[in-house]
Amino acid sequence: MAPTPLDVLHRVFGYSEFRGEQAAIIDRLVAGGDAVVLMPTGGGKSLTYQIPSMLREGTGVVISPLIALMHDQVEALRAVGVPAAYLNSTQSPEERREVEQAFVDGRLDLLYVAPEGLSTPRMQELLRRGRIALFAIDEAHCVSQWGHDFRPDYLWLSNLAELWPEVPRIALTATATEATHREITERLAMHDAAHFVASFDRPNIQYRIVPKDDVRHQLVDFIRTQQAESIDAAGVPVPAAGIVYALSRATVEKTAEYLRAQGINALPYHAGLEASVRHETQTRFLREDGVVIVATIAFGMGIDKPDVRFVAHIDLPKSVEGYYQETGRAGRDGQPAVAWLAYGLADVVQQRQLIDKSPGDRAYRQRMGQHLDAMLALCETVECRRVNLLSYFGQASQPCGNCDTCLAPPAVFDGTVPAQKLLSTVVRLKRERGQQYGAGHLIDVLVGKRTPRVEQLGHDALATWGIGQDLSAAQWRGVVRQLLATGLLAVSDDGYGTLQITDASAAVLRGERSVQLRQDVVDASAARLARRANGDRGASVAELPEEARPLFEALREWRAQTAREQSVPAYIVFGDATLRAVASARPTRLEELEGITGIGAKKLDQYGEALLEVVAQSARDAA
Known part of the structure; x- marks a missing residue:
């Protein structure tokens, strides 16, 4: 019988169950359908296209905008026994030829490419010579021209639907508003795609x-x-x-x-x-x-x-x-x-x-x-x-x-009068002097600070001179900042950062609109917040009993040494969750390692005996 997604999850990646909508997304792609996926960082997006690439005939082509990410993901896949490779500008001609031949021969489950490379005739010709299981468009928000990370080459990716109409596509991002979500769908021509939107919450x-x-x-x-x-x-x-x-x-x-x-x-x-x-x-x-x-x-x-x-x-x-x-x-x-x-x-x-x-x-x-x-x-x-x-x-x-x-809830106070004082000063300076000024000078006038500039300009004769001495200069900066945030002040486009009132300011000056301001909270509570964060770790975190901690530390030392020998980051060997599970279970036989989170078939074969030796040595040391 053909393996199921759950079989692959357990055998290759060492996990017992899918999270959230991972299973539904994978089923959609395996069946040949398109998907648009919004899932937060750490939510497990990669598995939603890696597993279908392994189950469908051909190679999954992953479009990734960053070379470093390609390298890390390929290393992590190879570490669990998945044949994967990338093509990018860091490779020599010989390295590229080897990867290209492996793709054409059907020896790769996943191939990572950059969007800039995919749009070239040479890359398109290569892809026509092989069999494509799916296209995965990672960091899909890069297609949005209004977004924070726009990449023009992503716009070309809409052509995938015409060039390979039978190949399913998945577009993934960890950050998209509803407007960006719509733009991803439209610009990538994914009108028939199923949409999967996970919670954006990162409670930890x-x-x-x-x-x-x-x-x-x-x-x-x-x-x-x-x-x-x-x-x-x-x-x-x-x-x-x-x-x-x-x-x-x-x-x-x-x-x-x-x-x-x-x-x-x-x-x-x-x-x-x-x-x-x-x-x-x-x-x-x-x-x-x-x-x-x-x-x-x-x-x-x-x-x-x-x-x-x-x-x-x-x-x-x-x-x-x-x-x-x-x-x-x-x-x-x-x-x-x-x-x-x-x-x-x-x-x-x-x-x-x-x-x-x-x-x-x-x-x-x-x-x-x-x-x-x-x-x-x-x-x-x-x-x-x-x-x-x-x-x-x-x-x-x-x-x-x-x-x-x-x-540490911030105190809120009625800031209508301070707002009126500040806005009135802006108006008077504009009306009487015909000029606009920055926040520093406005605050000097409000607190009655006699600077050379104030005296030179005669601003100590203004009706608002010194009327703001009930607040410190730092507090006045907070007032300015909050009025800017609420649209009651604006920065002029004169290039000097001067301030001006807005249409909304008039209602405040006439007393028709009240202004609530936050009392800035000094960061003295930082240590208490940190203690709260570390003290309340949440039910999802598996705490180890005291007797398991020496073994956990021994496993960490073994992992660090193994990672150095292989020149890979430690997490590619095993994550902390796996080491905690081993420290708790104290296995003595290879069969007991099966089913521990993060230990798939390849890692069991590669590291199983070494893990058992660390466990055994820890027991001998404790005897």
Whole structure:
């Protein structure tokens, strides 16, 4: 009898059951139907096209936008005995010829290619010479011209339906709004596809957003707290790996240098570095414990590292989609992780200026402005972060009890009078002086600070001079930031970051609209939040009894040594969940390893005896 998807899942990948809609998606593809799949990072998207590629006649062709991701996925497949390969620009002509011949001969279950390569006549001719089981379009949101990660070559992929009409297609993404979902369907001509939308919730990630106040010191405190609190499911302290995102290359370099000076093992990563340096950085991040990468958004999309314990942003992301995708690189193993963001007024002004200077047309700038508005709404909400985030993707939810606004609810106050004072100052300066000014100068006027510029311009004679002394300058920056977020203030397009009122401001100035503002929560509660995150690990995490922990550590040491010998990341050998299961079961025969999660036939044959020896040696040491 032909093997079933469940047979392959158990025999090859070592798992006993499918999660969510994985089985339904696989059945759809095996039967020859198309599918559009929205599933969060860590939800098991890869299995939904890998297993059908193994069951259908021919080779599954996977279109992947990143070379690093291709390499990691091929290595992981080969480790469980699946014949897989990739074709990309890193290979020599001889290596390419070998892979091409293997495809033509039908010796591959999966072949990974880049979208840029697939559209070439040479690649199309190669595919016609072989048998194609299916096309899998990974990171399908890249087809959206309004999205955060648009790749023009993805638009060509709509031709697959005409060139290979009998071959089923699956488009997958971990981040898409309802509008992007529709665009994926239309631009890839997948009108007859079945749609599978999983929950976007990542309950193991704790979201924290704090106002900037000496962000480098804040970042160091945050990382040190994470590393001090980082323990695995066995209760053993482990160095915490993390990613820090910054907007510019210069900030990346300076931040990495600062972190290293503070004793944190930090490495920079951005597109301006030599390719060999970027490769070495990625390799160290994958294979060493406790490495912190400081990067632009060029890093991470192709990194399949399951045990990233935190993702930090020290600059405001441009969109909620980008933020969700980047934070989704934390906690792919299901263990607790933290997404931390520090942002301030300067971030808002900078992003507005970047949008105004964008080479795109008016519609493009308007769309980018909407992305930013949604990101600001997430930052300034006084409600549950997770509810706001999931709502953006069209998913209703309840307060999570595991984000900063749930664990330490911010105080809210009637900010109508402060808003009126600020808006009135903007109006008076414009009316009396005919000019607009930035936030710093407006705040100087409100708090009555006599700077040379204030005195030179005579702004100490304004009616609003000094009327805001009941708030500090830092508090006034928070007011400005929140008024920008709610559309009661706008950044002028003059290129200088000056502020102006909006149509909505008039109702506030007339007293017809009240303004509720959040009292900025100082990040003093960070340590308490971290303790809560690590103390409440959730029912899905298997805690080990005290007597099993020495064996678990011995298994980790064996895995690290094995991974070094094979020059692969540790998780390709076995994940922590598998090692925990072995430590709990203490098997003494190969048959007892069968059925343990993550141990398929190939890994049982390759590592089974070694695992039993580690278990036996641990027992001898304890005797």
